Ligand SMILES: [Zn+2]
């Protein structure tokens with residue numbers, strides 16, 4: 001595969017600001033993201049690549065953080081475009097949206113592995129918790145009211161290390 005032919009639809013899209021020695025890595029990632037979009041039958045566009053890159057850099061980022069990071073790659077991308085892309089990619093199963101109670105929705109690239117989340121009740125920091133038994137639905141309820149259970153979404157709440165050290169100082 002010729003190396004100079006990735007992402008032809010988006011000239012300059014891979015040139016993200018500020019990390020000159022990461023250029024090769026960024027180009028590979030753009031190719032991967034473009035292939036991911038094509039595999040789901042989605043057109044490869046600069047806003048989609050920028051959002052995918054942003055979410056890869058900032059797992060569990062909210063839409064505002066995704067917007068800020070996406071604008072480093074594509075300064076002209078609009079708020080609406082970022083929200084539209086987040087919704088489209090979530091619907092396509094490329095992104096996963098998690099919605100911890102009382103916090104804005106977060107987005108991540110890690111999809112389809114039935115992992116759970118631990119959320120800091122003080123600052124809202126989110127981290128991954130692997131599926132407890134390694135396969136969905138991970139937890140077996142005592143009664144399912146006749147439903148067939150496929151997945152379980154567990155949110156563990158507590159204090160992150162930063163907040164905990166602040167409260168014990
Ligand atoms: Zn915290």
Ligand SMILES: [Zn+2]
Pocket residue numbers: 060108110115116117127128129
């Ligand atoms: Zn996660």
